[in-house]
Amino acid sequence: MRLPGPRGPISTALFAWLSGEPGPVPSPLTDLLDALPQATADARSDEDVQISLWVCYGLTYEGFDGVDERWEWQPTLLAVRGALEAVFERDLLAEVQVPADLTPDKVPAFLMERCGATSPAAFLKFMQQEATIEQFKELVITRSIDALHEGDAHTWGIPRVNGRAKAALIEIQADEYGGGMPGRLHAELYAILMSELDLDPEYGVYIEQIPAAALVLHNLRSFFGLHRRWRGGILGNLAATEIGSSLINRHFSEGLARLGGSKKSRWFYDEHILADAVHEQLAAHDMCGAFVADYPAEWDRVVIGALATLSVRALFARSVVDPWAAGATSLRELAPV
Structure with missing residues (x-):
């Protein structure tokens, strides 16, 4: 590259x-x-x-x-x-404010409630019911810079934590990497999705078209993952990614099916519908809850990581929907497809 x-x-x-x-x-x-x-x-x-x-x-x-x-x-x-x-x-x-009444013991419940309720509902509904195939391809292109490295930044958190939090993180990551089975890594499933949509699955090939609002999703994970002082942040980021993911990916899968997308093209989304229904409980309670118990001085970093993730996710959704509403492309320039 x-x-x-x-x-x-x-x-x-x-x-x-x-x-x-x-x-x-x-x-x-x-x-x-x-x-x-x-x-x-x-x-x-x-x-x-x-x-x-x-x-x-x-x-x-x-x-x-x-x-x-x-x-x-x-x-x-x-x-x-x-x-x-x-x-x-x-x-x-x-853009982040930790609630004044939030205490460490309430972090798992807070994550489940906040991260499960703040998905950009209008955006998901649009992708499910109204998006054209060209718009769907744009979304796949903009998310590729993050999805083709799915799981990698979170893996940097493994050596930074211990005990039950480490075990839960490893369990989630094992699924992200397809249980060790070649061809089933979630990043590989995303490459299949791109190929099925006649897009180039090589990492970074569309970088010139991908706007800052999409780059920030990946950069946020890299920032948290590469800094030990933000180890709670990378766990919060993962929790915000997993919680509510089943619903999000169901909307995407149904939207792609409406457009005639093959079962193979929807594999990436359908895999997350199943896996993340389990992951969200692991992430909130076994991973973040255990981390907060083991590292009580860093509990707010978990919350900040989750809330920052929701904030940039909303920024990204606006960067896609607003140009579409104006009849324009969400890419920096029209990508070859």
């Missing part, structure tokens, strides 16, 4: 820097990062910030052609990533 095209001054300077030997931060990039807190109003939807973070995190996933692998842990690049993450974290927390 090659580096994507830049989307602003930061990514322009960053990508040019990454194309060379690991070394000190160029002064123009330093100046841009120093001004970033004042220059961006909301890093969650900032195209320049999100594509830059996606590339920084991408070095820890599959890497990029022509980019020296030593960049992954190069201290100067970590400093750049840290500056980007600072504004990202600032704007994530600005």
Whole structure:
């Protein structure tokens, strides 16, 4: 996978820097990062910030052609990533408020109630009853940057926790990876979905068309997963992903069936209808509940992780529905399909 095209001054300077030997931060990039807190109003939807973070995190996933692998842990690049993450974290927390009356013992019940009740209902209904096949393909394209790496960021949480929380996390992740059976990993099922819709299932092939509001879904998981101090956040993110997922994926499966989608194309959604009905209880009680009991000083990180996930999910839904309502594409430009 090659580096994507830049989307602003930061990514322009960053990508040019990454194309060379690991070394000190160029002064123009330093100046841009120093001004970033004042220059961006909301890093969650900032195209320049999100594509830059996606590339920084991408070095820890599959890497990029022509980019020296030593960049992954190069201290100067970590400093750049840290500056980007600072504004990202600032704007994530600005949208999250932990209820004043919430106590650690109530976290599992809170997660089940809040995460199960805040799915973008109008968006799901539209996909089930009204979306065209072209719109469905757009959704599949925008979600591909996250779904083709499904489970990977959450796996970074495994060595960071112990006991019942670790066991529950491993149980959920085992299902995400198809129980160890090649061809049944959820990421592989998503690739099948893309192929059945005549889309290219290669990771990152549509990156130029994917907007910041979709990149942020993946970047949020990478941010939580790569920072030990946010180990509660990655668990909260997983809980918010699993709770209510059965209903969400049922809407998608029924919508695709309405459009004539084959059973094979709906495999990804149908697999989640079954698996996540079990996962949501595991995630809320056995994973998050146990983590809160074992690490009481970090209970609010679990809640913040879940609420931040719901916030960026709503941002993503608006980024898709609003252009469609105006008769436009939700992609940055029309993707070849």
